[in-house]
Amino acid sequence: MALASGDYIIPVRGADGELCAMKCTVPKSGDLVIPVRTADGHRVGMAMQSPKASGDQIMAARAADGYRAALRTLSVPPNNGPVYCLTVYDGKLIAGGDFTAIGGISANCIAAWDGANWSALGDGLNNVCRALTVDGANLIAGGDFTSPATRVASWNGLSWSAIGAGLNGSCYGLAVYGSTLIACGAFVVPYRIAKLSGSSWVNLGPGLDSSCFALTIYGDKLAAAGGFIYTQDNSLQLNCAGLWDNTSWSALGYGFPDWMFGEDGYCLALTVYGDKLISGGTFKRADLYPLVTANKIASWDGAHWSSLGTGLNGSCYTLTVYDNKLIAGGAFTAAGGIPAAMAGSWNGSGWSAIGSGLNNACRAMTVYGGKLIAGGEFTLAGGNLALYIAQWDGATWEAI
Numbered sequence: 001m002a003l004a005s006g007d008y009i010i011p012v013r014g015a016d017g018e019l020c021a022m023k024c025t026v027p028k029s030g031d032l033v034i035p036v037r038t039a040d041g042h043r044v045g046m047a048m049q050s051p052k053a054s055g056d057q058i059m060a061a062r063a064a065d066g067y068r069a070a071l072r073t074l075s076v077p078p079n080n081g082p083v084y085c086l087t088v089y090d091g092k093l094i095a096g097g098d099f100t101a102i103g104g105i106s107a108n109c110i111a112a113w114d115g116a117n118w119s120a121l122g123d124g125l126n127n128v129c130r131a132l133t134v135d136g137a138n139l140i141a142g143g144d145f146t147s148p149a150t151r152v153a154s155w156n157g158l159s160w161s162a163i164g165a166g167l168n169g170s171c172y173g174l175a176v177y178g179s180t181l182i183a184c185g186a187f188v189v190p191y192r193i194a195k196l197s198g199s200s201w202v203n204l205g206p207g208l209d210s211s212c213f214a215l216t217i218y219g220d221k222l223a224a225a226g227g228f229i230y231t232q233d234n235s236l237q238l239n240c241a242g243l244w245d246n247t248s249w250s251a252l253g254y255g256f257p258d259w260m261f262g263e264d265g266y267c268l269a270l271t272v273y274g275d276k277l278i279s280g281g282t283f284k285r286a287d288l289y290p291l292v293t294a295n296k297i298a299s300w301d302g303a304h305w306s307s308l309g310t311g312l313n314g315s316c317y318t319l320t321v322y323d324n325k326l327i328a329g330g331a332f333t334a335a336g337g338i339p340a341a342m343a344g345s346w347n348g349s350g351w352s353a354i355g356s357g358l359n360n361a362c363r364a365m366t367v368y369g370g371k372l373i374a375g376g377e378f379t380l381a382g383g384n385l386a387l388y389i390a391q392w393d394g395a396t397w398e399a400i
Helices: none
Strands: 006-013 018-024 030-038 045-049 059-064 069-075 081-089 092-097 110-113 118-121 128-137 138-143 152-155 160-161 173-178 180-185 192-195 200-203 212-218 220-225 241-244 250-251 267-273 276-281 295-301 305-307 316-322 325-330 343-346 351-353 361-367 373-375 389-392 397-399
Touching: 006 092, 018 160, 045 128, 069 081, 081 152, 092 128, 128 180, 138 180, 138 267, 173 220, 180 212, 180 220, 220 276, 267 325, 276 325, 325 361, 325 373
Parallel strands: 081 128, 081 361, 081 373, 128 173, 173 212, 212 267, 220 267, 267 316, 316 361
Antiparallel strands: 006 018, 030 045, 059 069, 081 092, 092 110, 110 118, 128 138, 138 152, 152 160, 173 180, 180 192, 192 200, 212 220, 220 241, 241 250, 267 276, 276 295, 295 305, 316 325, 325 343, 343 351, 361 373, 373 389, 389 397
16 A cells, blocks of 8 residues: 555554554545544544546445544546546647546547546547547648547547548557558558558558558658568568658668567667667567567667567557656566566666566656556556556656
8 A cells, every 4th residue: 555745654553453544644635534444443534535527426334433424436437447548739738549437528539638637539440549640730640530530530629520531440559650640550551550641641662561550750761660571562572660761661680580580579669769769569589680589679770670678578569758758568577687567668788676666567658748658458566556547757657
């Protein structure tokens, strides 16, 4: 049980007569304070939150000593599903995922946080949101949904609109390259990666032969990563990672060649750290001559792939930069051989944990308000209750 500054513990006796500890929080403005009697006969005040959302109810309960107390019940549950993607739009943190409620409000698979409160974006999306980016004045969402548009949609701050005819398969990644919106995923025709041209989605060159999971801008090129081996026409071997220069595709060395050793190994995340392109995923190996033992994360310097220490002991799903450090999130318990629960920090020469980490997979990260934001399938962050989304201020994890 984690305590914040000012919290205190009081002893209470259960129905079976056993003593246990109850955490009491210092009341905030609007909270109710009710009297309770402890096991040793002392009276204390216990803070109960006042109703906040429309539909919240206050119900009466009688304590064991006969005193009446008020309890708040929520009409809408707190966060009720995982967060898969994050970005910042119009000064707000945007979270997308597979939920219908967040922060005690109803919100279908996408919501905005202004630093104090959550809000829905219209009626939201009717299925999972897996990717987010910002294109000028518009927020772009991609995923599995078919309403308000087919797997990719635009929000202008007031309403949702379709982007062309949409995509015929899941959208996993979005980016703006120059002034062009790019989408990637599991769709075909276009083949797994496409650019918006007018109101139509068209191939980037010949496209890719299997799913594309991540996009980022690296120098003057678009970097793409996924499970693909070749371009769709088999003219170029890429091995899960490639660069697009607005005209043609090029390989990044030998990429991630696990398939050549009879194993599956995909690239799932990309970011830029300093002047290097960083890739994370499920792969063990990078390049070929020489072969690099990478263990789920690797660095490209423009000519060669290299490992980041001894890497991670589990999958890397997301990458970002915070406090001049590379941050990796995923489903691992160690980074560089150091215990690191689902999140780790690389300073250019070594790994470190981010507090006591998370209790389940981290799927998305970004920076908002000077804090590192993590989303995923976890329910605890730093040992504190944090349902699927949390923030790190450089010292402490806390729920949002």
